[in-house]
Amino acid sequence: QSSLKAIARPQQQSGQTSIRQIYEHIERLRKGNNRVKMIWVPSRDDDLSMSREAKRQAKKATRAGCTPQSLPYQARSTRLRLAVSQLHQQRKLPNNVGNYSKRIDRALPGKHTQALYDICKRREAGVLSQLRTGMAKINSYLNKIGAAESDMCECGCGPETMEHFLFRCTRWEAERDAMRRVGQNMMGNLSFFLGGKSASDGAKWRPTVGVQKFRQLWGQHQSPRSYAVTL
Template identity: 80%
Template structure:
């Protein structure tokens, strides 16, 4: 009772945008998600003369999020019936991108449009959530999630754990709630938009200058660095150089290697350093920007170490700043030497000194790539398209359509799907009396229309 009124239990409630029913079947939420997605897809289809690239971007940013909101919560309860609801928006969105006929199967239309399937997007979202859970600190309640012996009722999180328990996710990096406290001073970053200005800033660095680089070759990721002491009017004196093999591409990437190279250089600076200016120069913008604006990103452990060493050096009135230099900078000798050191550690026979942690970004990229390789057209669907293009589905379809205008994309999709305004197809759907070509020599098939019809001879 609340203020004399009896409050009766309801069968459903909306929590953070998700309609939760008493039995956690999520039927109503999936129906609403499919309706929203179909409504947005219909609006997309009404936009005439959009290029395939623009239409695909609108699908990714407007249609897919309307259907997939909080999919990791309810996708485990999705059945064939609910999947059919969601696929209506998928097919309409694919038609809006390529201009394919309505009679083209949904799987072929999705492959031609270069968009992910509903299953693919939901699997990718679940995979990302599982990887993020594995990066949580041990004090977090979800970090202790394990697959229990009893499987009478499986929660969504346990279903995720079962789906990905055999994946090679081990030694995952730990990502805290924040890298540095909000009140902590950030590292100064000089990132000039103009390449000439960036090269000038790198060459004008004085005092202690640290150039870092990363190398990704032969399946290995390594880092290298070159440290000099610069003085006004004098040639820089080399202080140190280093190269370290970090690990395989399955664990590390050039972004994390650049972070490790910067951390190692700062780690080796002595405590007795007084009143000096340290300048770190790198060609990796993503690493420098991650240090300047630390968040819950991959490589956070290394970023925390960088700030710890900068704070240690600041006790001796030392200042640290970072400068971005273009990677193809022939006028910056230190950058070339740092790159040479990094490549030295990726030669055949090089092995990491200790097993590195797995970077979240690398693990996510590999898992996403694996999901894409598993995608295939159904056995009894798209026989004509499979003969035309054995690589379907693949990323190459984006390159085929992205350079075309709307009408050109319409023609290409008709040619690639075999469903076009020619008599062989029109006769099948009952809109033409005969499949014969107007030249009278043979049925008007796609091959005859393109290569044999005498009407197009000059």
């Protein structure tokens, strides 16, 4: 019954190739002035010779070591969906890797990062990569790896996190004014200013004006704290 419904109103079900072949056979019969009517017959009806033949073929197909004479068709949409799913699994980062970076950029890993760093000079790219990975020379990270006694910022207003450094630290108000002019409503959005890309963004994605302004303002420093760091 479901097969007849699919033939009557084909949408995107599996088996589109088989349905198309059925339509082609029907069209050839119609050209010979034949009428085609498809009906469903219960498998219990042994009075029909076609029913008996169908049962015989079904039993033959289930014998041990039996292989189909022709491989079943698979709808193009089904093949494409499976291929895309497999590709996403291959490109997906493990759950325990890069949690900080994935929070900023939900499309990682991806080729879009090349477009992001292509617009940067070497020093700018160094600062940007530190902030995108969470491994910048600021106290929250240094304290985490045992290189600083405290995670507090020198301004005394709170822990020196990435968000604090970019959006709240009183030592960088001049640079922050320029960031506000670019995206006042985006202040506090790390993804916007660090070049994050949504997984739903298409191939035409480009780094935002925010990240371009960021690299102009902060790229002059070799590290977020204005002292040298080996990159």
